[in-house]
Amino acid sequence: MKNKNVLVTGGAGVIGSHVVDQLVLNHGAHVVVLDDFSDGKLAYIEKSKDQIEVIRRSITDKEAVKIAMENVDYVIHEAAYADVAGCVYNPDIDFKVNVEGTYNVLKAALDSNIERFIFISSAAVYGDSAKGDRCFTEEEPVDPISTYGASKLYGEQITKVFCQLYGLKVTVLRYFSIYGPRQIPKKGSHSWAVAIFVIRAMKGKPIYVFGGDQIRDQTYNEDAAKATILALAEPKAVGEIINVGTGRPTSILELAKIVTKLIKDVPIEFKERPKGDPMGGYADLSKLKRTLGYAPDVPLEEGIKKYYEWLKMNRELIPDWI
Numbered sequence: 367m368k369n370k371n372v373l374v375t376g377g378a379g380v381i382g383s384h385v386v387d388q389l390v391l392n393h394g395a396h397v398v399v400l401d402d403f404s405d406g407k408l409a410y411i412e413k414s415k416d417q418i419e420v421i422r423r424s425i426t427d428k429e430a431v432k433i434a435m436e437n438v439d440y441v442i443h444e445a446a447y448a449d450v451a452g453c454v455y456n457p458d459i460d461f462k463v464n465v466e467g468t469y470n471v472l473k474a475a476l477d478s479n480i481e482r483f484i485f486i487s488s489a490a491v492y493g494d495s496a497k498g499d500r501c502f503t504e505e506e507p508v509d510p511i512s513t514y515g516a517s518k519l520y521g522e523q524i525t526k527v528f529c530q531l532y533g534l535k536v537t538v539l540r541y542f543s544i545y546g547p548r549q550i551p552k553k554g555s556h557s558w559a560v561a562i563f564v565i566r567a568m569k570g571k572p573i574y575v576f577g578g579d580q581i582r583d584q585t586y587n588e589d590a591a592k593a594t595i596l597a598l599a600e601p602k603a604v605g606e607i608i609n610v611g612t613g614r615p616t617s618i619l620e621l622a623k624i625v626t627k628l629i630k631d632v633p634i635e636f637k638e639r640p641k642g643d644p645m646g647g648y649a650d651l652s653k654l655k656r657t658l659g660y661a662p663d664v665p666l667e668e669g670i671k672k673y674y675e676w677l678k679m680n681r682e683l684i685p686d687w688i
Contacts, residue, residue: 367393367599373438373480374399375425375471376445377418378406380549381486381541384591385442390414393595400425400434401445410548425467428474435474440598442484443471446518450490451555453514454642464517472528482535484598485525489542489583489611490515493644500581500615500647504540504607512642522607529605537603539594542611542649546587546669547676553687556640560584563622564674565688567629577639578619583611583648586669589662596658603657611649612662628670 372389376382377399383406389395396417402424411418423430425445435441446464447453453460468485475483492502493509510516528534545560556562556576563573593610597603616624622634655661664672677684 367395367595370395370439371437372397372440372442372598373434374442374444375401376406377401378403378408378410378420379444380405380546381544381587381590382406382444383410383548384588385444385594386411386418387414388591388595390417398434398438400430405552425471426462428470431470431474435478435480438478438480440482441471441475441480442486442594442598443468444486445471446486447514449552449555449557450512450514450642451557451640452552453517454512454640457513460513460517464514465520468521469524472525472534476528476532476534482537482598482604483525484594485521485536485538486594487522487538487540487607488515488518489540489609489646489649490644491519491522491540492647500645501650502609502647503650504609504653511644515644535604537597537605538607539597539610540607541590542583542585542609544585544587544590546673549587549673550683550685551688553685556643559618559621560625560670560673562688563625564629564670564677565684567625567632568674568677568684569688570630570632572633572635573622573625574635574637575619575622576637576643578617578636579645580618580639580643581615581646581648582618582621583614584616584621584666584669585611585662586664586672589664593654593658593660593662596660600658606653606657608653608657609649609651610654611651612666613649613651614666615648616666624667625670628667629674
């Protein structure tokens with residue numbers, strides 16, 4: 367990666383900013399960040415500012431994407447409207463960003479003859495299709511039940527088609543439930559349970575559990591960033607779809623109990639599971655380990671504590687609505 371030019375779309379976001387930091391600080395890359403800052407913040411990439419170029423525009427802007435792609439060697443496409451609940455309530459935004467935006471980035475990458483392309487997908491593509499213990503392998507049939515899952519599945523399919531038809535060297539990474547420093551939930555959302563539960567516990571408010579028996583594989587964002595960069599550099603990852611998770615199943619109710627134990631003992635109140643919210647599952651990591659030689663480092667309890675410490679240092683970012 368040293369002295370390579372890497373475009374990170376969504377590079378000021380919850381995961382993208384960690385990808386940027388690791389590329390610059392650990393690998394000596396030069397990074398172009400394309401982000402409209404609807405969620406991301408410039409402060410998140412402050413540590414890397416001397417080795418990055420920031421373009422404050424959207425992936426829905428074809429001209430901006432073309433400009434960002436100039437002289438780029440690699441592309442990591444992190445930018446998305448990344449909220450299951452938000453996409454259910456705002457399908458037009460979901461389509462505009464996650465479908466049209468992804469096509470814009472792929473086409474510009476092909477036209478620019480870039481060396482490698484990483485598409486960030488989601489475990490939401492699996493829907494409720496897992497059997498037995500709900501452990502998802504990459505060969506599992508996909509059957510999304512949300513607009514977000516459907517738009518991410520489109521992204522996977524069009525990325526693979528660009529590989530098969532045009533020879534673009536691509537890798538698809540299916541992130542499981544991401545949490546960690548720099549994550550602030552969108553207004554009114556019930557997604558991003560770790561963040562919402564920790565914030566409510568900090569405020570001494572009851573934790574609302576929507577359903578409770580849904581299974582999630584809570585994945586620390588810095589771990590996801592590490593796996594992403596490894597995939598970018600690994601020739602064996604070309605043409606592959608790879609789960610990025612921890613391999614640990616955690617129910618939403620179990621997560622709420624962990625938060626009340628670690629942060630503050632607040633009441634847990636139950637509400638109905640929302641539409642489009644899958645029962646979920648957890649990642650089979652066999653391919654991640656085999657292809658990238660990697661497994662996540664941060665246990666859930668440790669990651670929650672790290673997120674809590676970050677929130678305490680950034681109280682001004684905590685929204686009033688939670």
